[in-house]
Amino acid sequence: MASPSGHSVSHQVTKGSSSNLAIAFFPLPREKRSAMTALYAFCRCVDDIADNVDVAIEERKNLLKEWQQNIRSACADASFSSHLPVIAELTPWIHRYQLSFEDFNDLIEGMEMDLHLNRYSTWKDLEAYCYRVASTVGLLSIRIFGYQVPSARRYAFHLGQALQLTNILRDIRDDAMLQRIYLPLELLSQLDISETEVIECRIPKAKLADLVEKMSAVASKHYQMAREALSPLDRPNMIASEMMANLYWRLLKKIKSQPQDLLRPEKIRLSKVTKISVIMQSVIFHRWSLRNLSYGSFGDLEPSKR
Numbered sequence: 594m595a596s597p598s599g600h601s602v603s604h605q606v607t608k609g610s611s612s613n614l615a616i617a618f619f620p621l622p623r624e625k626r627s628a629m630t631a632l633y634a635f636c637r638c639v640d641d642i643a644d645n646v647d648v649a650i651e652e653r654k655n656l657l658k659e660w661q662q663n664i665r666s667a668c669a670d671a672s673f674s675s676h677l678p679v680i681a682e683l684t685p686w687i688h689r690y691q692l693s694f695e696d697f698n699d700l701i702e703g704m705e706m707d708l709h710l711n712r713y714s715t716w717k718d719l720e721a722y723c724y725r726v727a728s729t730v731g732l733l734s735i736r737i738f739g740y741q742v743p744s745a746r747r748y749a750f751h752l753g754q755a756l757q758l759t760n761i762l763r764d765i766r767d768d769a770m771l772q773r774i775y776l777p778l779e780l781l782s783q784l785d786i787s788e789t790e791v792i793e794c795r796i797p798k799a800k801l802a803d804l805v806e807k808m809s810a811v812a813s814k815h816y817q818m819a820r821e822a823l824s825p826l827d828r829p830n831m832i833a834s835e836m837m838a839n840l841y842w843r844l845l846k847k848i849k850s851q852p853q854d855l856l857r858p859e860k861i862r863l864s865k866v867t868k869i870s871v872i873m874q875s876v877i878f879h880r881w882s883l884r885n886l887s888y889g890s891f892g893d894l895e896p897s898k899r
Contacts, residue, residue, distance in 0.1 A: 723757040747822035751818040754812075759844055762805060835879075
């Protein structure tokens with residue numbers, strides 16, 4: 594289905610997003626790029642529904658239920674014609690790549706969690722949330738990319754965890770503005786940081802540095818486990834996810850080097866030069882079937898100043 598501009602609705606949704614994920618699609622073959630664009634647009638739409646604070650929670654629940662019912666029908670029947678353009682565009686790819694309703698359903702349930710949960714008591718609770726909103730996207734994506742070795746599912750799980758933990762750190766201030774805290778409360782207690790200090794963005798400098806150190810260590814472990822799980826046989830097909838891993842790894846390193854900037858209005862971002870460098874290097878490594886850029890070790894990073 595094309596928009597008035599001649600592009601698909603999914604393309605328009607993706608183009609209008611500032612996500613690094615969309616950047617990673619360009620090296621893909623045309624068919625897989627179209628499939629990933631439709632998948633990303635689906636993820637973007639359900640996320641936007643959950644985050645739209647201008648709409649009553651009950652209405653957002655109903656909207657997510659509508660998307661859930663439509664994606665269930667799309668997964669069950671290749672001839673299903675959804676009135677939701679993004680799902681209509683996604684349906685052929687669901688059957689081309691055998692995308693699982695279970696993963697879509699888990700993703701939507703993760704979005705629903707944002708409607709009634711704004712705190713996570715333990716690391717285990719947070720991991721379950723990250724699985725639903727991020728690891729599921731990875732599990733869907735690797736079906737489109739194509740994989741041969743079962744360990745690719747572990748790769749998708751751990752990379753999803755790593756990317757989402759990086760997002761959580763980057764978005765501490767934005768989430769606080771919405772009265773949300775995605776940092777495990779058990780970690781805040783351990784570091785003697787109150788919920789009020791997080792919500793009011795007045796975490797003492799030394800404690801903020803400790804917080805970033807602890808969160809980064811957990812994220813780093815997931816990055817490492819993702820790298821270890823990716824088989825050399827599957828690496829050539831994972832250029833988009835490996836590009837994302839390296840972009841977000843660079844972002845995590847930047848956060849770790851300047852934690853005080855997390856509480857400032859302007860988000861910590863990668864420069865265009867850095868993004869271009871990572872993209873070019875990823876393409877080169879992919880072309881020569883080499884192991885991609887190193888991520889998961891802070892060995893080359895000086896400790897943050899406190």
